[in-house]
Amino acid sequence: xxxxxxxxxxxxxxxxxxxxxxxxxxxxxxxxxxxxxxxxxxxxxxxxxxxxxxxxxxxxxxxxxxxxxxxxxxxxxxxxxxxxxxxxxxxxxxxxxxxxxxxxxxxxxxxxxxxxxxxxxxxxxxxxxxxxxxxxxxxxxxxxxxxxxxxxxxxxxxxxxxxxxxxxxxxxxxxxxxxxxxxxxxxxxxxxxxxxxxxxxxxxxxxxxxxxxxxxxxxxxxxxxxxxxxxxxxxxxxxxxxxxxxxxxxxxxxxxxxxxxxxxxxxxxxxxxxxxxxxxxxxxxxxxxxxxxxxxxxxxxxxxxxx
Amino acid sequence: xxxxxxxxxxxxxxxxxxxxxxxxxxxxxxxxxxxxxxxxxxxxxxxxxxxxxxxxxxxxxxxxxxxxxxxxxxxxxxxxxxxxxxxxxxxxxxxxxxxxxxxxxxxxxxxxxxxxxxxxxxxxxxxxxxxxxxxxxxxxxxxxxxxxxxxxxxxxxxxxxxxxxxxxxxxxxxxxxxxxxxxxxxxxxxxxxxxxxxxxxxxxxxxxxxxxxxxxxxxxxxxxxxxxxxxxxxxxxxxxxxxxxxxxxxxxxxxxxxxxxxxxxxxxxxxxxxxxxxxxxxxxxxxxxxxxxxxxxxxxxxxxxxxxxxxxxxxxxxxxxxxxxxxxxxxxxxxxxxxxxxxxxxxxxxxxxxxxxxxxxxxxxxxxxxxxxxxxxxxxxxxxxxxxxxxxxxxxxx
Numbered sequence: 001x002x003x004x005x006x007x008x009x010x011x012x013x014x015x016x017x018x019x020x021x022x023x024x025x026x027x028x029x030x031x032x033x034x035x036x037x038x039x040x041x042x043x044x045x046x047x048x049x050x051x052x053x054x055x056x057x058x059x060x061x062x063x064x065x066x067x068x069x070x071x072x073x074x075x076x077x078x079x080x081x082x083x084x085x086x087x088x089x090x091x092x093x094x095x096x097x098x099x100x101x102x103x104x105x106x107x108x109x110x111x112x113x114x115x116x117x118x119x120x121x122x123x124x125x126x127x128x129x130x131x132x133x134x135x136x137x138x139x140x141x142x143x144x145x146x147x148x149x150x151x152x153x154x155x156x157x158x159x160x161x162x163x164x165x166x167x168x169x170x171x172x173x174x175x176x177x178x179x180x181x182x183x184x185x186x187x188x189x190x191x192x193x194x195x196x197x198x199x200x201x202x203x204x205x206x207x208x209x210x211x212x213x214x215x216x217x218x219x220x221x222x223x224x225x226x227x228x229x230x231x232x233x234x235x236x237x238x239x240x241x242x243x244x245x246x247x248x249x250x251x252x253x254x255x256x257x258x259x260x261x262x263x264x265x266x267x268x269x270x271x272x273x274x275x276x277x278x279x280x281x282x283x284x285x286x287x288x289x290x291x292x293x294x295x296x297x298x299x300x301x302x303x304x305x306x307x
Numbered sequence: 308x309x310x311x312x313x314x315x316x317x318x319x320x321x322x323x324x325x326x327x328x329x330x331x332x333x334x335x336x337x338x339x340x341x342x343x344x345x346x347x348x349x350x351x352x353x354x355x356x357x358x359x360x361x362x363x364x365x366x367x368x369x370x371x372x373x374x375x376x377x378x379x380x381x382x383x384x385x386x387x388x389x390x391x392x393x394x395x396x397x398x399x400x401x402x403x404x405x406x407x408x409x410x411x412x413x414x415x416x417x418x419x420x421x422x423x424x425x426x427x428x429x430x431x432x433x434x435x436x437x438x439x440x441x442x443x444x445x446x447x448x449x450x451x452x453x454x455x456x457x458x459x460x461x462x463x464x465x466x467x468x469x470x471x472x473x474x475x476x477x478x479x480x481x482x483x484x485x486x487x488x489x490x491x492x493x494x495x496x497x498x499x500x501x502x503x504x505x506x507x508x509x510x511x512x513x514x515x516x517x518x519x520x521x522x523x524x525x526x527x528x529x530x531x532x533x534x535x536x537x538x539x540x541x542x543x544x545x546x547x548x549x550x551x552x553x554x555x556x557x558x559x560x561x562x563x564x565x566x567x568x569x570x571x572x573x574x575x576x577x578x579x580x581x582x583x584x585x586x587x588x589x590x591x592x593x594x595x596x597x598x599x600x601x602x603x604x605x606x607x608x609x610x611x612x613x614x615x616x617x618x619x620x621x622x623x624x625x626x627x628x629x630x631x632x633x634x635x636x637x638x639x640x641x642x643x644x645x646x647x648x649x650x651x652x653x654x655x656x657x658x659x660x661x662x663x664x665x666x667x668x669x670x671x672x673x674x675x676x677x678x679x680x681x682x683x684x685x686x687x688x689x690x691x692x693x694x695x696x697x698x699x700x701x702x703x704x705x
Contacts, residue, residue, distance in 0.1 A: 087541035
């Protein structure tokens with residue numbers, strides 16, 4: 001059994017709206033899978049159908065090889081879920097919260113190990129409502145681990161967090177990979193998918209528009225990287241590089257911008273400049289990212305609003 | 308049903324509850340405060356209890372007083388009075404807590420007239436001295452045989468426990484002192500007690516069951532509104548639906564906790580009623596059934612509200628819009644007889660009316676038939692609304 005999750009032709013229709021439109025994908029065991037897309041793309045609807053919270057209009061879902069229609073009771077024991085915008089019981093302490101959820105399962109992980117793993121030791125006796133947003137999300141991740149699950153679903157775990165708190169949650173998620181858990185992450189932050197995911201599916205208006213590893217996606221749908229050679233004699237530089245077969249170049253007030261596709265092109269170009277003794281003030285490399293990928297695929301921007 | 312899961316949720320509910328000062332206030336301190344306040348406002352009188360006296364032997368009192376005055380052994384001091392009974396009345400009055408009110412000789416001339424008189428004047432405590440009491444007492448003292456003396460009868464309304472305690476202790480004290488004077492303790496003076504069944508009760512007797520009904524109603528309706536709106540918004544219901552706990556187990560755990568809360572509230576309110584205001588309570592099976600049915604009925608109503616109103620604040624307002632008028636219209640704080648007849652008709656359509664009436668029948672009046680009828684009404688209503696509530700409350704999203 002190679003796949004943790006298999007989704008086939010999954011569709012969810014609300015009235016006239018196809019929230020999820022005939023999507024299929026597979027998630028390998030032990031990988032971090034990121035479901036990337038803007039708000040309203042259908043991420044949460046999809047993940048909640050897999051978790052059994054919503055019922056699909058049509059399609060088939062298998063979790064750990066079991067069809068969720070027949071085996072949800074068994075599957076519940078083996079998955080851990082952090083729902084979107086989750087807030088736990090306000091007047092229970094961190095430890096009490098973890099213990100509460102732990103007792104709902106037959107299979108219970110060691111609570112101290114979870115507290116250690118999520119780095120909540122010095123907060124374990126603090127009431128949940130007194131925690132910061134980042135800590136609340138970490139508690140949310142902690143309670144999704146109480147049954148020692150094979151798959152952990154994290155639905156927008158860092159939405160609304162400041163950069164420092166976001167990084168802390170990322171470290172926790174990286175820790176889950178070391179525990180050989182499969183992680184299903186939904187996010188609308190491309191940096192999050194770039195940083196964490198082994199495998200990324202980009203969803204837009206209910207459809208998966210692209211799928212693959214970060215490198216694969218950028219190679220296939222991204223822009224070329226741009227090397228800027230700043231503060232140089234532009235004409236000489238362009239002449240030289242043309243000699244070595246570079247063509248996609250542009251001069252801009254003393255800078256030269258070259259579109260390159262391979263990583264080692266940078267080294268070669270710098271080498272040629274050195275051999276010719278051509279001076280430059282600084283260089284800058286701008287790599288293509290998922291934002292470019294998304295823009296190229298959909299014509300829309302991922303960050304529709306910057307807060 | 309998994310008992311560990313149910314117990315876990317019950318304990319979490321209890322912890323959360325005890326840590327929420329606001330809810331604690333509304334479910335315990337507020338009803339207690341209501342009872343203390345209203346009890347103080349409506350407990351009439353300056354602390355003296357009226358003891359009526361019907362003396363069928365008053366005419367002989369003067370004769371006996373003369374004998375006592377002229378006897379060489381001055382064993383019974385009768386003071387400045389010319390009638391032995393006036394001496395006794397004055398001793399009662401001087402206790403400071405009992406006021407003697409003598410029924411004149413032309414009223415209540417026999418036992419039937421007396422019953423009528425007690426009913427008509429809503430008398431709660433009366434002392435009856437039979438004819439020729441004085442002579443028989445004198446005879447008994449002369450022959451040194453206490454069994455020849457007659458009993459004085461004390462009739463008391465059992466619903467007013469505090470008054471009864473005071474009056475009984477004053478009478479007992481008077482008699483044991485007199486017995487000491489005469490014989491060194493033998494029971495020449497003695498009394499037996501009978502109950503007066505009065506249909507009218509003190510305001511506080513009326514009020515305590517009303518406050519219990521009110522508290523159980525609000526705890527359950529707002530408890531279930533909070534669970535179904537806040538927990539839905541916070542994602543707790545979504546989270547729980549991905550864990551092994553079933554909806555049935557969860558509802559069971561919450562209802563067990565709500566019942567626990569209902570009984571604790573009832574116990575506290577009753578304790579204040581009994582120990583502070585001397586309300587006399589009859590506990591029977593109907594009181595239990597009523598409180599259980601009431602908890603289910605209003606939890607069900609809360610569930611139904613939250614099926615249509617999803618926002619916590621709006622749902623709470625909807626809850627208030629239902630409970631607040633009901634509180635006044637269903638005869639919680641004052642008897643329905645005080646209200647215009649169309650309002651009395653409206654009351655018959657309110658579930659809280661039957662809870663109020665049922666609790667009063669069960670706990671205060673001791674009317675088992677009335678309690679049974681009201682219990683059945685609320686029980687049926689509870690099954691209906693709770694079943695609807697459970698059926699339409701969904702954990703799953705659409």
